[in-house]
Amino acid sequence: MRPTGLPVTAVREEIAAALAEDVPWSRVLNSICTEPHPVAVEAARAAAHTNLGDVRIFRGTKRVERKVVSLLLELLGRPQGAGSLVSGGTEANLLAVLAARGDALRTGRLSDRPEVVVGSTVHFSFDKIFAALGVTPVRVPVDDGLRLAPESVEKALTEHTLAVVATAGSSELGVVDRVDDIAAVLEPHGVWLHVDAATGGFVIPFARELGLPLPRFDFSVDGVRSITIDPHKYGLANVPAGAVLFRDQEARQADSFFHGTPAHTTFLGTRPGSAAVAVYAVLEHLGREGFVAITRTNYENTRHLTDRLAEAGYGLIIRPELNIVVVRVPNAVEVSDLLDTRGWIVSTSKRFEDAVRIVVTRHVTRDVIEEFVPALIRADHD
């Protein structure tokens, strides 16, 4: 540390210079996060001093968190459910698996070798969670539509099964598992079903309202016990803002932190109230109508992108269900590296060697797409 401090102007300049090195959002086509809504940024700034780890002090902030949880539960079809705001999808998924474990313990079903059944498209956050909790993942194949196959799930169930994870939709391909079919095969077994809707939670409800043929994934499906949804992705809030929601208090109370004093329902202790306030600001400001409008634009832009790619002769690996486009590009890794040197960020697929993955979200406008497609063609031909 410096013996004496710098003037604030010098600190500001240094920070501005560092931030200027970041890739501007208009060149970011691999991220499910986006530039936060200005209303979120303003609210987060106002609440920068708050800490939801100490609710005796931050009573008003806690009240806002509870309101956000209520709004999210209502969005997911279970106003009487329970939940917490957390740092993101990873923590939400961790808390869901912990709650499933607590439930199994309480009901005398906890195996000494617990297993969780997942599809091969499950998010890698679960690898960390399983390693941390000593849970064995049982990976089952996906079907031709790259969805978790209910019959494979059923075959994989054993006396050790703690939970099954369905994904609505996968960050890799934007594919939405058929949660109701999976719930139906689990029903006789009473196995905990967790839905990871970190990516699709702020898309699917509004897309369904627009009449798009996406399946139900939320608490309206009997058997869904917990859901991850991430306001800091398509919910337009600033990082870190995730949420884990439970069908009922009982399910949430199974989570092993709940019984402490004071009761913490999250893994983090000290945690930013600014996130809760920011999410609240966006939800209240946009309302359902605002999210439906943004979702409509995202689908129009996704369509524009796929049309432009088709005109240029590119085929898709899979028809997009969400706003994620996976396009067949020979030598995808080289093309992605070349794009990177030219300022564009895309990702490649681990599953398909010759595929570039593009995420369409709020900052990926028609204008951005108009600039990107020729850049992709050039990188592909160079």
Ligand code: PLP
């Ligand atoms: N689950 C899914 C489906 C995701 O897409 C992601 C992140 O992209 C996560 C979990 C992890 O979320 P986070 O990075 O916010 O911890």
